[in-house]
Amino acid sequence: MQAHDHAHGHHDAHGHGEHGDTHAHHPTGIMRWVTTTNHKDIGTLYLWFSFTMFIVGGILALLLRAELFQPGLQLWEPHFFNQLTTMHGLIMVFGAIMPAFVGFANWQVPLMIGAPDMAFARMNNWSFWLLPPAAILLVTSFFVPGGATAAGWTLYAPLSTQMGPGMDLAIFALHIMGASSIMGSINIATTILNMRAPGMTLMKMPLFVWTWLITAYLLIAVMPVLAGAITMVLTDRHFGTNFFNAAGGGDPVMFQHIFWFFGHPEVYIMILPAFGIVSQIVPAFARKPLFGYSSMVYATSSIAILSFIVWAHHMFTVGMSAAAQLFFMYATMLIAVPTGVKVFNWIATMWKGSLTFETPMLFAVGFIFVFSMGGFTGLVLAITPIDIQVQDTYYVVAHFHYVLVAGSLFAIFGGVYYWIPKWTGHMYNEQLGKWHFWLTMIFFNVTFFPMHFSGLAGMPRRIPDYALQFTDFNMISSVGAFGFGLSQLLFLYIVVNCIRGGAKAADKSWEGAEGLEWTVPSPAPYHTFETPPLVK
Amino acid sequence: MTGKSGSTFAAVAALAASAALPIAALAAEIPSQYNLQPPQTTIAEQIYDLHTLIMWIIVGIFVLVFGVMAIAIVKHRKSVGHQAEQFHENTTVEIIWTVVPFIILIGMAYPATKTVVAMKDTSNPDITIKATGYQWKWGYDYLQEGISFYSNLSTPRDQIDGHNNEARKNNAAYLLEVDNPVVVPVGKKVRIITTANDVIHAWWVPALGIKQDAIPGFVRDTWFTADRPGTYRGQCAELCGKDHGFMPIVVEVVEQEKYAQWVASAKQKMAAATVATTADPAKKWTVEELHGQGAKVFAANCQACHQATGMGVPGTFPALAGSKVVNGPEEEQIKIVLNGRPGTAMAPFKHLSDVEIASVVTYTRNNWTNKTGDTTTPDEVKALRK
Numbered sequence: 001m002q003a004h005d006h007a008h009g010h011h012d013a014h015g016h017g018e019h020g021d022t023h024a025h026h027p028t029g030i031m032r033w034v035t036t037t038n039h040k041d042i043g044t045l046y047l048w049f050s051f052t053m054f055i056v057g058g059i060l061a062l063l064l065r066a067e068l069f070q071p072g073l074q075l076w077e078p079h080f081f082n083q084l085t086t087m088h089g090l091i092m093v094f095g096a097i098m099p100a101f102v103g104f105a106n107w108q109v110p111l112m113i114g115a116p117d118m119a120f121a122r123m124n125n126w127s128f129w130l131l132p133p134a135a136i137l138l139v140t141s142f143f144v145p146g147g148a149t150a151a152g153w154t155l156y157a158p159l160s161t162q163m164g165p166g167m168d169l170a171i172f173a174l175h176i177m178g179a180s181s182i183m184g185s186i187n188i189a190t191t192i193l194n195m196r197a198p199g200m201t202l203m204k205m206p207l208f209v210w211t212w213l214i215t216a217y218l219l220i221a222v223m224p225v226l227a228g229a230i231t232m233v234l235t236d237r238h239f240g241t242n243f244f245n246a247a248g249g250g251d252p253v254m255f256q257h258i259f260w261f262f263g264h265p266e267v268y269i270m271i272l273p274a275f276g277i278v279s280q281i282v283p284a285f286a287r288k289p290l291f292g293y294s295s296m297v298y299a300t301s302s303i304a305i306l307s308f309i310v311w312a313h314h315m316f317t318v319g320m321s322a323a324a325q326l327f328f329m330y331a332t333m334l335i336a337v338p339t340g341v342k343v344f345n346w347i348a349t350m351w352k353g354s355l356t357f358e359t360p361m362l363f364a365v366g367f368i369f370v371f372s373m374g375g376f377t378g379l380v381l382a383i384t385p386i387d388i389q390v391q392d393t394y395y396v397v398a399h400f401h402y403v404l405v406a407g408s409l410f411a412i413f414g415g416v417y418y419w420i421p422k423w424t425g426h427m428y429n430e431q432l433g434k435w436h437f438w439l440t441m442i443f444f445n446v447t448f449f450p451m452h453f454s455g456l457a458g459m460p461r462r463i464p465d466y467a468l469q470f471t472d473f474n475m476i477s478s479v480g481a482f483g484f485g486l487s488q489l490l491f492l493y494i495v496v497n498c499i500r501g502g503a504k505a506a507d508k509s510w511e512g513a514e515g516l517e518w519t520v521p522s523p524a525p526y527h528t529f530e531t532p533p534l535v536k
Numbered sequence: 537m538t539g540k541s542g543s544t545f546a547a548v549a550a551l552a553a554s555a556a557l558p559i560a561a562l563a564a565e566i567p568s569q570y571n572l573q574p575p576q577t578t579i580a581e582q583i584y585d586l587h588t589l590i591m592w593i594i595v596g597i598f599v600l601v602f603g604v605m606a607i608a609i610v611k612h613r614k615s616v617g618h619q620a621e622q623f624h625e626n627t628t629v630e631i632i633w634t635v636v637p638f639i640i641l642i643g644m645a646y647p648a649t650k651t652v653v654a655m656k657d658t659s660n661p662d663i664t665i666k667a668t669g670y671q672w673k674w675g676y677d678y679l680q681e682g683i684s685f686y687s688n689l690s691t692p693r694d695q696i697d698g699h700n701n702e703a704r705k706n707n708a709a710y711l712l713e714v715d716n717p718v719v720v721p722v723g724k725k726v727r728i729i730t731t732a733n734d735v736i737h738a739w740w741v742p743a744l745g746i747k748q749d750a751i752p753g754f755v756r757d758t759w760f761t762a763d764r765p766g767t768y769r770g771q772c773a774e775l776c777g778k779d780h781g782f783m784p785i786v787v788e789v790v791e792q793e794k795y796a797q798w799v800a801s802a803k804q805k806m807a808a809a810t811v812a813t814t815a816d817p818a819k820k821w822t823v824e825e826l827h828g829q830g831a832k833v834f835a836a837n838c839q840a841c842h843q844a845t846g847m848g849v850p851g852t853f854p855a856l857a858g859s860k861v862v863n864g865p866e867e868e869q870i871k872i873v874l875n876g877r878p879g880t881a882m883a884p885f886k887h888l889s890d891v892e893i894a895s896v897v898t899y900t901r902n903n904w905t906n907k908t909g910d911t912t913t914p915d916e917v918k919a920l921r922k
Contacts, residue, residue, distance in 0.1 A: 071711075072696060072697070072698040073696055074698055078782075079778045082780070151775070156774075159736065159775065164852070245753075246752055287614070288620040289622065289624040291623075291626075292625060317748060317774075318756070319748060319756035322652055325656075337637050340633065347605050347608065349624075350608040352620070353612050353620045354612070354614040354618050354619055355609065355614060369605070376597075380587065380590055383587075384652050385583045388583075388655070391747060392747075393773070453569070453570045456572050457573065458573055458770070460740075460773050463780060464781055465782075466711065467711050468705075469569055471566070473568060
């Protein structure tokens with residue numbers, strides 16, 4: 001902060017307690033955001049970046065749903081349709097969901113463990129500012145010859161080696177985003193392990209912090225694996241290697257093994273922090289401590305460990321031996337046990353509480369309800385013979401949107417409503433928040449529930465046109481999708497409104513909220529916990 | 537199980553969905569399906585029953601778990617004056633809800649394991665058919681009978697492009713119909729060997745309960761024994777590029793005698809085609825003959841990318857009309873058709889006969905705006921084969 005102190009020499013750089021430091025020592029205007037090393041600023045940047053990409057990815061989804069509204073090709077030719085599906089997936093996974101959780105970690109982890117900032121403040125700045133160039137590479141790839149990559153977000157070789165230069169841009173974008181994620185997670189793990197307030201032992205950490213610690217390790221473990229896979233695609237494309245080309249001694253299926261060794265832990269990277277957020281919200285609005293704290297920690301760890309030995313359940317149709325299929329089926333089924341434990345614990349937390357249903361709680365309860373449905377279909381898909389029947393159909397599309405939209409996204413919304421009083425100092429408009437929840441919940445189900453039926457009946461995913469018996473379900477999904485998309489503009493309105501004004505938020509914004517973040521003023525001052533609090 | 541509880545489940549599901557779907561009336565020409573297709577093989581039936589069994593278990597758990605949650609939501613809310621209790625641990629309960637789900641899972645895994653083992657048993661087939669995935673069609677080789685053919689989508693283009701919506705509405709097999717279906721006898725064990733020419737495809741017929749990826753450079757296998765004669769339709773299930781949605785699979789299951797007739801006629805057709813394409817290599821082909829034959833070869837092999845107009849898809853598939861290659865030296869063009877362009881969607885077409893390649897090259901060089909006047913002969917193609 002020295003440079004900043006020179007620029008604002010009249011400020012007194014010292015002597016601020018943990019309250020009262022409301023004026024910040026930082027450049028103003030755009031340079032504040034470019035040069036910031038403050039965890040709160042960087043958290044804000046991550047969250048806005050994520051929302052922007054959520055809108056971009058959402059528009060792509062609506063373009064898809066518009067084409068699928070009725071049979072026949074009306075709007076897009078098939079190659080462009082494939083670009084849309086691919087980019088929708090990549091942007092939502094790497095641009096919207098993952099950065100949103102990193103944004104939460106930046107804002108909340110230091111506040112929740114009583115640390116003044118993240119461990120590596122400059123690296124924190126760098127991990128964020130890598131993202132916009134990566135996003136620009138991804139989005140502009142639509143405009144290069146041949147358009148964006150159309151190989152699906154899974155980028156299976158050898159289809160991905162056939163693509164035009166859009167594929168190379170996507171590979172570079174993923175490399176950059178991967179580097180950003182690795183730096184971000186090293187930062188988060190280091191912060192959590194080294195900067196907890198005196199007295200906060202590991203088993204006293206809030207569950208959100210626990211889930212992020214585990215997520216950070218998953219990220220460090222698997223992002224390099226993805227980098228390896230896409231680098232091999234890159235060299236197959238341009239430098240004459242044959243990793244995935246059978247004619248040169250390679251194996252296309254090897255790409256899938258490597259990709260899903262990254263891809264399955266990635267799924268939990270996108271859901272564990274959501275579990276953490278829900279585990280903060282439910283006790284607050286039940287006015288009752290979280291049930292089974294230690295079993296929640298063990299369940300989260302088990303899920304993370306199991307995630308490394310289930311990857312080939314994405315590949316039951318590649319023709320593995322019966323023994324391999326059975327191993328991956330059993331391992332996958334096992335995941336239902338710790339996941340079930342978590343759901344049971346949340347419900348036990350609600351049991352005999354004193355429940356109120358403000359917007360964060362609505363999203364948390366909605367999460368438990370709808371995410372569990374995604375969990376149930378996950379169990380159906382774990383059964384190898386059923387999976388072989390519905391693999392690569394809309395059933396799978398329904399399944400992963402139930403866990404990633406109703407799961408991750410609902411938790412993100414819940415988390416924003418829960419902590420936004422702390423971030424802005426204002427309460428959001430509760431009435432509108434409830435509207436946002438109900439519209440999101442209803443349109444989500446209208447969009448994705450029918451996909452279970454079309455998938456069971458045999459509609460493959462990633463097709464621009466379909467047989468006539470799928471017409472009704474697709475029409476309903478398309479109507480739901482537009483409703484869902486438009487409802488998110490309401491969220492933007494609520495957030496902007498809350499930033500600009502609203503009822504003054506108390507330090508402890510929710511009656512039942514527990515944790516260090518509620519001991520600092522609202523809005524949280526630019527610097528907090530310069531003197532560490534004591535946790536008993 | 538398939539009979540009773542299966543249909544009850546389907547009925548419940550249908551009821552739940554149709555209650556929520558008033559819009560459905562808009563488009564109901566072909567009725568929607570809510571469940572897996574009616575199974576036509578032992579394996580498909582086992583899959584159907586497994587799915588029904590697990591759905592019922594899930595429904596049970598759902599009612600139990602969310603029943604409890606619903607009670608909490610209704611009774612334990614602050615607005616009805618409920619005071620929060622402060623319990624937060626109970627080891628007995630934690631052990632119960634870890635162990636009970638585990639036992640339920642074992643109950644599910646047992647029947648599933650038996651089916652997995654049965655699905656992988658491809659031994660002692662009566663008939664073996666190799667299915668090869670191409671961008672974007674299927675090729676079939678009956679290994680014992682020596683029958684080979686390609687199977688292309690036969691839905692007319694104008695129904696897909698939206699120029700003929702009426703015809704589409706009445707086409708129950710829209711996008712699920714092919715020119716040459718796979719024909720197999722009922723009650724015989726058919727082994728399907730899959731492979732691919734370019735990228736990964738997947739051979740999937742839901743009613744038969746099989747889906748097997750077709751992987752370039754590798755061979756995989758699966759099997760089915762169809763219980764009843766009928767026409768069963770499926771689609772490619774692995775994203776394979778532009779026309780992934782347009783390479784269906786049709787299997788016609790027929791009685792043994794009909795199958796024997798079909799084999800005989802298919803062999804005759806093959807022989808006739810061989811005469812037409814390879815016999816008399818010394819024959820002098822006229823431009824008109826080659827042009828006519830070339831148009832057919834083009835429609836079956838090239839049109840999906842390069843388009844009937846020869847204009848391709850800008851930025852993705854190059855135009856042939858006005859192309860430097862097509863209007864340049866013949867030899868270069870023949871080489872590209874034979875060997876493809878590595879790293880692009882242009883696949884090798886070595887599997888076509890000399891006459892087919894000669895005719896399609898002649899066709900492209902003298903069609904649209906291309907007026908080279910060249911006639912490519914089968915001998916020229918033969919000379920360039922490596």
